[in-house]
Amino acid sequence: EVQLVESGGGLAQPGGSLRLSCAASGFTFRTYSMNWVRQAPGKGLEWVSYISSSGNNIYYADSVKGRFTISRDNAKNSLLLQMSSLRPEDTAVYYCAREVDTTIFIDFWGQGTLVTVSS
Amino acid sequence: QSVLTQPPSVSGAPGQRVTISCTGSSSDIGSSYHVHWYQQLPGTAPKLLIYDNTNRPSGVPDRFSGSKSGTSASLAIAGLQAEDEADYYCQSFASSRSAYVFGTGTKVTVL
Numbered sequence: 208e209v210q211l212v213e214s215g216g217g218l219a220q221p222g223g224s225l226r227l228s229c230a231a232s233g234f235t236f237r238t239y240s241m242n243w244v245r246q247a248p249g250k251g252l253e254w255v256s257y258i259s260s261s262g263n264n265i266y267y268a269d270s271v272k273g274r275f276t277i278s279r280d281n282a283k284n285s286l287l288l289q290m291s292s293l294r295p296e297d298t299a300v301y302y303c304a305r306e307v308d309t310t311i312f313i314d315f316w317g318q319g320t321l322v323t324v325s326s
Numbered sequence: 327q328s329v330l331t332q333p334p335s336v337s338g339a340p341g342q343r344v345t346i347s348c349t350g351s352s353s354d355i356g357s358s359y360h361v362h363w364y365q366q367l368p369g370t371a372p373k374l375l376i377y378d379n380t381n382r383p384s385g386v387p388d389r390f391s392g393s394k395s396g397t398s399a400s401l402a403i404a405g406l407q408a409e410d411e412a413d414y415y416c417q418s419f420a421s422s423r424s425a426y427v428f429g430t431g432t433k434v435t436v437l
Binding site: 242244251252253254257266268269302310311312313314315316317318319 | 362366370373413424428431
């Protein structure tokens with residue numbers, strides 16, 4: 208059974224940092240591209256970042272560029288999102304999402320982890 | 327950062343057919359990138375509904391269908407059922423920004 212389990216969410220202060228993790232199982236992680244997508248409370252979906260299966264290609268949304276860093280460890284079947292210089296508008300549920308390589312769509316989503324940025 | 331426009335809401339009686347539009351531009355949908363659709367039931371993670379404009383993943387009922395023309399796409403739900411009440415999002419790719427783009431989302435209500 209395919210599973211994506213996010214962790215690391217919680218309360219952070221404006222200007223602070225947080226590190227999200229996503230543990231993947233039930234599929235060959237190293238052959239899939241991965242994404243982070245977020246959803247602010249009561250709002251729509253917003254794509255955050257993409258990383259190719261090898262980790263060689265990485266994209267970011269303009270709203271997080273220079274503040275967030277996506278990475279992956281194919282040996283540990285894990286996806287990471289290092290978030291720094293956090294702003295209140297980063298408050299959202301963050302979803303880890305799987306993509307069949309180069310298809311540019313998400314075929315499986317995790318259940319999400321809530322990040323709240325507030326003083 | 328949504329660049330794909332959807333109607334905020336659509337509604338229909340059980341058994342009716344509803345359609346949801348998704349309007350982009352020459353930089354995304356019009357650049358020959360496919361459109362994909364996701365269904366998000368209340369309190370749950372999104373689920374892939376339609377990929378590559380018209381294709382349904384295994385397990386998605388054939389009541390759901392997609393189409394694309396020019397800079398727009400549409401999702402149709404035929405024979406509307408109570409369990410179809412959800413938010414629906416389109417998604418494509420904006421090559422000029424190397425960014426995935428989602429639609430603004432549409433809430434479907436079954437009357």
